[in-house]
Amino acid sequence: MGNNFTKKCLELGISPSITRKKIYEYLETSRNHPTVDDIYRDLIDSLPTLSKTTVYNVLNLFLEHNLVESINTSNNEKRYEIKDEGHSHFTCKICNTIYDVPKVSTSYDSTRIPGFTIENEQVNLIGICPDCMKKI
Amino acid sequence: MGNNFTKKCLELGISPSITRKKIYEYLETSRNHPTVDDIYRDLIDSLPTLSKTTVYNVLNLFLEHNLVESINTSNNEKRYEIKDEGHSHFTCKICNTIYDVPKVSTSYDSTRIPGFTIENEQVNLIGICPDCMKKI
DNA sequence: GTCCTTGCAAAGCGTTTGCACAGAA
DNA sequence: TTCTGTGCAAACGCTTTGCAAGGAC
Numbered sequence: 356m357g358n359n360f361t362k363k364c365l366e367l368g369i370s371p372s373i374t375r376k377k378i379y380e381y382l383e384t385s386r387n388h389p390t391v392d393d394i395y396r397d398l399i400d401s402l403p404t405l406s407k408t409t410v411y412n413v414l415n416l417f418l419e420h421n422l423v424e425s426i427n428t429s430n431n432e433k434r435y436e437i438k439d440e441g442h443s444h445f446t447c448k449i450c451n452t453i454y455d456v457p458k459v460s461t462s463y464d465s466t467r468i469p470g471f472t473i474e475n476e477q478v479n480l481i482g483i484c485p486d487c488m489k490k491i
Numbered sequence: 492m493g494n495n496f497t498k499k500c501l502e503l504g505i506s507p508s509i510t511r512k513k514i515y516e517y518l519e520t521s522r523n524h525p526t527v528d529d530i531y532r533d534l535i536d537s538l539p540t541l542s543k544t545t546v547y548n549v550l551n552l553f554l555e556h557n558l559v560e561s562i563n564t565s566n567n568e569k570r571y572e573i574k575d576e577g578h579s580h581f582t583c584k585i586c587n588t589i590y591d592v593p594k595v596s597t598s599y600d601s602t603r604i605p606g607f608t609i610e611n612e613q614v615n616l617i618g619i620c621p622d623c624m625k626k627i
Numbered sequence: 628g629t630c631c632t633t634g635c636a637a638a639g640c641g642t643t644t645g646c647a648c649a650g651a652a
Numbered sequence: 653t654t655c656t657g658t659g660c661a662a663a664c665g666c667t668t669t670g671c672a673a674g675g676a677c
Contacts, residue, residue, distance in 0.1 A: 406634040427563040459599040470621035485606035542659040
């Protein structure tokens with residue numbers, strides 16, 4: 356897994372610093388769609404001099420190199436995840452948790468939107484998650 | 492159209508003030524997915540004492556009553572539109588303009604995500620719009 | 628030496644909150 | 653009078669920027 360990251364960095368021409376590696380591995384392991392604050396709080400123990408600026412720097416670097424994707428939430432904060440086209444999202448409207456769900460495919464008819472070049476499609480299901488259903 | 496808004500307000504038990512009416516009609520007419528700033532700038536002439544706080548107040552009221560929806564953009568700003576389930580969005584990754592496109596339906600299999608209650612689905616196509624294609 | 632990574636402090640920007648004033652009921 | 657709509661000013665929270673110190677090469 357670590358070698359995986361190192362290899363990706365070599366390919367991209369960026370250096371696999373320990374900070375970058377820890378952040379990447381955190382994203383790869385937690386699968387939590389964390390905020391910058393989440394990442395900072397969870398890594399400050401193993402990287403005692405870490406700053407939020409560095410978390411932002413690293414994530415923006417990862418975004419530029421398409422290693423991660425960001426999700427814009429209703430709280431005007433960004434959440435991050437390893438780039439992975441193989442899933443869609445379910446957002447619970449009560450607790451705002453974002454869940455990964457098996458990819459939801461769409462059936463858009465490109466002839467109905469001529470002139471537009473479609474490169475990607477995002478599907479977000481919205482509703483109530485099992486945990487919140489129990490509490491109702 | 493104006494009567495339409497007044498009627499909706501009566502149903503919802505909120506007063507159809509001139510400010511609220513202008514903001515609603517602006518959203519209904521422009522179809523621009525405007526930001527709060529856009530709305531403020533475009534209405535300040537006809538509502539000289541308007542403040543951004545009021546625009547926020549009115550939009551949040553509309554959100555509570557399901558008259559409008561908000562879209563979270565990558566710039567951490569919200570954009571607003573009249574509630575209308577009949578369309579999906581296309582976002583140009585170059586100019587960031589959001590276009591309304593005919594509704595894109597999905598084929599999610601709810602048996603694959605048991606326990607989740609799905610109430611809504613959002614589809615966003617991402618790519619390059621005709622205007623930006625010309626410039627490349 | 629140069630280049631790059633890191634991180635503190637401050638600024639920036641969209642949004643919300645506190646509060647007060649004015650108008651409607 | 654009481655309630656509601658409005659709006660100024662300040663606070664708030666997430667993110668970016670300026671810049672300097674330290675380390676790699």
